[in-house]
Amino acid sequence: SQQGEEDPQAxxxxxxxxxxxxxxxxxxINNLQWYRQNSGRGLVHLILIRSNEREKHxxxxxxxxxxxxxxxxxxxxxxxxxxxxxxxCAPSYGNKLVFGAGTILRVKS
Amino acid sequence: xxxxxQTPKHLVMGMTNKKSLKCEQHMGHRAMxxxxxxxKKPPELMFVYSYEKLSINESVPSRFxxxxxxxxxxxxxxxxxxxxxxxxxxxASSQDAGREGYTFGSGTRLTVV
Numbered sequence: 001s002q003q004g005e006e007d008p009q010a011x012x013x014x015x016x017x018x019x020x021x022x023x024x025x026x027x028x029i030n031n032l033q034w035y036r037q038n039s040g041r042g043l044v045h046l047i048l049i050r051s052n053e054r055e056k057h058x059x060x061x062x063x064x065x066x067x068x069x070x071x072x073x074x075x076x077x078x079x080x081x082x083x084x085x086x087x088x089c090a091p092s093y094g095n096k097l098v099f100g101a102g103t104i105l106r107v108k109s
Numbered sequence: 110x111x112x113x114x115q116t117p118k119h120l121v122m123g124m125t126n127k128k129s130l131k132c133e134q135h136m137g138h139r140a141m142x143x144x145x146x147x148x149k150k151p152p153e154l155m156f157v158y159s160y161e162k163l164s165i166n167e168s169v170p171s172r173f174x175x176x177x178x179x180x181x182x183x184x185x186x187x188x189x190x191x192x193x194x195x196x197x198x199x200x201a202s203s204q205d206a207g208r209e210g211y212t213f214g215s216g217t218r219l220t221v222v
Contacts, residue, residue, distance in 0.1 A: 003151070033210055040197060042113075043152065045210035088151055095140070095164060095206030099151035 002027060004089045004100030012106045019076040021103040023089030024069075032065055032072050033090045033097065043088065046074075081109040110135040115200050115214035123222055124190060130217045132183040132200030140206035141183040143175060144199040146216075152199055158183060159206045190221045 004025045013019055023032070031050045035043040049056045049065045049072065056063045062075040076083055084107045089100045113134045122128050132141065140159045144152035156175045157165035163175065172194075174186040183200055197218050201211040 030207060035211075035213075040146075040148070042199060042213040042215040043201075043211075045212065048210050092207045095157055095159060095208075096154060097142075097207055097211060098154065099144075102151050 002091065002093055002096070002098045004032075004091050004098065006087075006089055006100040006103050008103060009101070010104040010106070012108065013079055015079060015081055015107055015109045017079055017107075019079050019083070019105055019107070021074045021087055021089075021105070023072045023074070023091075023100055025072075025089075025091040025100075026070065027093065029067075029091045029093060031092045032063075033092060034061075034063060034072075034074050035088045035090060035099070037086045037088065037102075038084075046087075076105075079105075079107045081107050083107050111212065113200055113202055113212050113214035115198075115217050117217060118215070119218050119220075121220045121222060122187065122190065124192070126190075127186070127188045129187065130185040130198055130200075130219075132185075132214055133181055134202040134212070135181055136202065136204075136212065137180075138202035138204050138212070139180060140203045141177065142201045142203075142211065143183070143185055144201065146197045146199060148196075156185075157206055164206065187219075190219075192221050195220045 034046040088102045143155040146152040158177045176184040197216045199216045201213045203211045
């Protein structure tokens with residue numbers, strides 16, 4: 001399967017803390033993307049990191065990619081209650097984007 | 110316009126019905142996608158259209174029939190569905206297939222009775 005694997009499956013933190021989610025994949029990728037989904041509705045694209053990049057930042061988000069280990073991590077700093085959602089990594093293989101199982105993040109205020 | 114619009118938002122259909130899901134974008138994106146998502150599961154890719162041509166069919170049963178009438182529209186025709194086909198159906202688009210971030214619609218929640 002080309003599906004990414006994520007851990008942890010669920011994460012509960014206090015507001016203001018940092019949240020880290022990890023993703024592993026199996027074969028070579030074009031890029032790796034992270035998405036957020038609230039309440040089982042549409043997904044929101046957060047950040048894309050290309051296979052020749054190692055780290056990328058966007059606001060409170062930091063993504064790393066280690067192609068030798070076939071892994072990526074998403075760090076959300078200074079979390080807020082509004083960050084409560086499901087987060088999915090999605091490795092891109094050619095013209096296919098395949099979603100990992102996801103991490104459920106709960107930020108308590 | 111930076112949205113993908115899906116209609117209807119909710120659909121209940123019988124197993125002998127024929128219905129269609131619609132998806133529209135006006136961002137000039139040349140790739141469009143259908144995903145299916147069951148409760149507490151990740152989205153699963155069904156179809157990829159690139160430049161209005163079907164480029165990927167992930168072994169989807171023929172009771173699901175996609176159609177791309179033009180670069181802005183994507184339909185999913187449904188016929189003789191089963192209760193296990195009940196799910197959230199998500200449409201997405203991107204500038205180029207797999208190489209840029211996707212914009213997702215809010216989905217159609219389908220219930221087959």
